[in-house]
Amino acid sequence: MAGRERGLLLLLLGVATAMNDLNIPERPPLLIPKCCAGEEVLNRDAHCQHVNETGVDMWKPKFTSEEGNEPQTQPNYQLTNGSPPCERQQTWPIYAYPGSSDRLVLMPSGTLRHYARDKKSLLVCTIFALDFELEGLENLAHPDEPRFYDYLPGEYCIDKAILEDGMEATFAQVCTPKPISDWTRTDFLISRIVDPLCHVFCIMCYLTIAIVYFVLPQLRDLVGNIITTISLCMLVAQIADLVRTFTEFSSHVSFLVADVVLYTALMAAFFWINSMGYYVHRHFKSSNVFLRSTDGRKYFYYSCYVWGCTATLGVIALFAHFVFNSKDPESTVMCSANQRNIGWMAIAIFFIPVAVLVIINVYFWRSTAHTISRISSFGRIHSKLKYSFQMFVKVFLVMTIAWLFFMLTWIQSRVLCYINISTNILQALLFLYICVLSQKRVTFHLRKTCCYDNCICTCCRPGEPTPETCEWGEEMHYIDTLDNFN
Template identity: 40%
Template sequence: MLLIINILTLLLYPCNAGIGKNVNARPEVLVNKCCLENDIYIGKYCKPVEFVGDKWSPLFTSEKGISNLQVKHKFVFGLPDCGHTQPWPIYHYQNSTDKLRLLPNGVLRHYFDHQVPEEFDFEMELIEGKNLYQDYEQGKYCMDKKKDEIQREFAWVCPPDHKQMWTTNEFLMHNVVNPISHGITIIFLLMVAVIYFVMPTLRDLTGNIVTTMCMCLIVNQTADLIRLLTVFKSHISLFITETICYISLLGAFFWLNSLGYYIWRTFRSRNVFLRITDGKKYCYYGSYAWSCTLILGCLAVFAHFTMDYQDMKPTLNFDQQQEQIGSLGMIIFFVPIAFTVLVDVFFIATTLKKINRMHTYGRIHHKLRHSFRMFLLLLLTMTLCWLFFLSSFSKYEGLINSHIIVNTFQGPTIFYICVFNQKHVSYLLRKTCCYENCICPCCRPDREQEWGDEMTAMHTQC
């Protein structure tokens, strides 16, 4: 009898073991992690957790908001493969408008509503037709912890192929309003450059500096537009575009600094009739502006590849991290702009004192007074736009949208300062329009001319 029982036990044991194995064994859920297992993001780079604290572990939440689910998972390291499109970041922190939830099946769900309840009825949401979230399948996202000013959870995701994404405010501001604002600014800057280059009487030293400065700003706006809207994945092309964007902006401020020095030096000089042509002066100022711009640009690129915080270098070679210039390179690009602004403020203060002490003006000083006013307004406009440009590097959507809106008015404001606010320039435009076509009364020049425009007015016979 005992022998029969033992034989039955041996026959039934494999079946029971197999049944228990199938019941307890569950498939592992794949979770994409941006950095390595023991790394998290610090700023733009991955760094080992022993330097910063705890490592990141996924927190699974059900569709109905039930959190702290125990799910057996396995990490897959690296950025998502988005093909020819660039991944974009989503940040999840306290009181943020974006919420990230990792579902038990490994799908990342992004809620982009301002308030997402802890528990909401999934079926009721489908009935009401609300578009509160976007799902990203495994391989189309990666999650990790990010620590800079604040500690938060974030994810790189591939742009979803969703027909209704264009209706979101973020998509409209970044992909519709932003290109329009760049286009408007480029058009007005190009008009200023053409006017100052075509008009013979405006091709003096001040006019050439204004033309060169506008061309630098046009290159800056074009490169910035390409940098924001590019769909290419090559980090080399994006790095080159970003470098051109910053170098052209740096050159514009150095040319503005040259204009301020020219006005300041002329007002301080006892003899304004110097034996030097405007062409030679332009070469001298150009040597200063371009040499400083190129030297600082090369130094910033060199610092990015060799000296940009070695302890913050990424442990993984991510294309997204290589696109942007490092912190040290950004400092070398933008700190000289701040110094040029301070020097320009000194030029304005000392020149303004000199103008207030002068009782009589010659023709050159009278012309330079208008150039001084233009220089002052250009400095205010470009500095304000530059500050908003710096604020756009933050992760706050309000500051990014503010930069987009302010950038729209940069071109029209510079056009007004350099054309309509300069009576001499606006008079030449009306005179040229009247000379070509005398039908339109609004284009006819005024009877009151600026000092030096009397001979020009004699040729205008409507």
């Protein structure tokens, strides 16, 4: 027995000697990023200051396992200094202290876990004034479980901080998490793919209308200029709404600007359609129907009315937002990825005038329709006014219906959001059809400008002018152009 034990002991000594001869390298230390230098902490002003000047002890990492227990063996670590390299992402400060809604746990693997009790704690309103809401931070296993998010090394730095009341807290500066992209979810596909593509298509439709009415000189009358301006307003509104769908690399300020531009452009479009309704209504009621000589001056007057009212109401809405809505800074998700950052008081100032304009336009519609029904014969100018009235009614109905569906998106319902996306693209298509495709005069001048009589495609040939496609004098101009061409 003694010989056997002696042999086993010699075997163990041989194995140990062999292991030493292998010279296995030691595991590199775990790098823990510290926000300040080695003997510094964050003071009340959120600046690094030496511990001798603050009267607190130097910060040392305290590791905790996922179960909440202290590990039996502390990992070998080494402190590094500096803020995390967040590249294009923004940084987000977290303060954890007794009684706060945030809790920071440093794992033995070097991962920093941030626990939050409720969603409001994910909205940062601290010394750094970074005001945005993080996405994807919830642990959805059970609604009662604490929400947390893990930050890997390189995505955070941690240190000790002194609060204004002298209380010590654990401070962490982290990179905002990237939203989790789930290509299998219908909501993600609609909000990130379908909705932006629909906005781009709508922008192309409104841009086409504006170019057609601006380029063709025969369409640059008062009604044509109003249609061009309405198209540009709707185009700007689509661009602003498109900005609101991208949430990764933007801040609260950019969303606020997008909201203001969106609502201002929509309000301006309704003021312009109101001007168009007043123009048609006034000239059907007036005994003097000669319109050509004062189109430019009238457009100037209408521009002063529209932009003056729009600018005044926009300034009042911004004032109401910053004065009366300061206690509610958080953004609200409205439809898909779109966010609303402007307050309800400002929204009321934007949309109540639109509701009043809708009522006034309904009056113009009914009154003008009654006047037209009493006219037995139409001259050329009355016929042109009748076409302008028909265009006004169609555009007004399309804008009003789309506006109503847009307001329904304030109700947190995904079905209403999807309906609004469909209504949005349908509005652009109807605009293009009403203002360009269904107007024989517009399509005639468009074919005459872009095509020729011997065009291969017969549908693109301009053909002969008719009373429906030309106004007074345009027939002779067209014939003279053909004679000069031949």
